[in-house]
Amino acid sequence: MEDQNQPLDAGMASGASDQGLVITEAVRNDLTEIAKWAMFFAVLLFIILGLVAFAALAIAVAGGIGGIVAAIFVAGIYGVLLFFPAWYYYKFATLTRQAVSLDDNTMLDEGFLYLKRFYRFVGILVVVILSLYALFLLIGISMMGSRMGSF
Amino acid sequence: MEILDNQFTQEPGNNTGLHVTRAMRYNWRSTAKWALFLAIVGLVIAGLSLLSLGTMIPMMTNMMEMAGNEAAAEMFRTAGAYISILAGMATIATIVVNYFHLRFANDMQRALQFNDQDKFESSWRHMRYYFRILGILTISYIVIYVIVLIVMAVFMAGK
Secondary structure (H helix, E strand, O other), rough: OOOOOOOOOOOOOOOOOOOOOOOOHHHHHHHHHHHHHHHHHHHHHHHHHHHHHHHHHHHHHHHHHHHHHHHHHHHHHHHHHHHHHHHHHHHHHHHHHHHHHHOOOHHHHHHHHHHHHHHHHHHHHHHHHHHHHHHHHHHHHHHHHHHHHHH | HHHHEEEEEHOOOOOOOOEEEEEEEHHHHHHHHHHHHHHHHHHHHHHHHHHHHHHHHHHHHHHHHHHHOOOHHHHHHHHHOOOHHHHHHHHHHHHHHHHHHHHHHHHHHHHHHOOOHHHHHHHHHHHHHHHHHHHHHHHHHHHHHHHHHHHHHHHHHHH
């Protein structure tokens, strides 16, 4: 159950923004924990990126010219897909933690900018993946339809 | 009245040096929109996998029986329950994670639209729960993955 009993002057304390919302101690605590988890995910993504780079190197060494092409392909695609979310999470986590500990509003502004960039990147990625699924589904259905028609 | 005056002038823990700016509001609005989209996609995928959970194992068992592969059908019959339970638990965890994501997005949008401080605090609380559960799930998956790798290595070494 959420606490419905708010003081009459909620949001009127000195330093409250002109737009009504206040970054309270509770929000600061939430942001600190969110930043810690974001740092965990950023480190995890960087580790996976390192493993992918290592695998690409192994493919390049083992596969000759074809291997090098495959390695560039793998490292290129996975590198872009993994690096940007990891970087955005890392920046969000470091900036937000510093902002909360130093009471620096500029850093907090920048931290949320990186959170937005992370969400935008992942969102667009999901839209692309869903579109590809839909496209393959349509191609599959049309191929099945043409086969059924030939019987 | 005296109590109200004291609250108005003192209020020590409720206000910090950080304040909400226009840029933050703009970024939160955009973040909330994408978070809503991702939460809905996540919930739809979780719902579909929950639907397929009840039909996949019996379908595989029937296919094996029709193909005359009784051993495989028996394996699906016995292991199917365990696979279903594990997959069901993973799906429920996914639903919970996406629910918190959805609550973050909805509460943030409402907070920005109506300047609602309760919703604003609630949105960050839900975001914290979202990150916490997602983090714990990720650690669990990594631990399970490592255990499976060790078991497989031991099994292969034994052979």
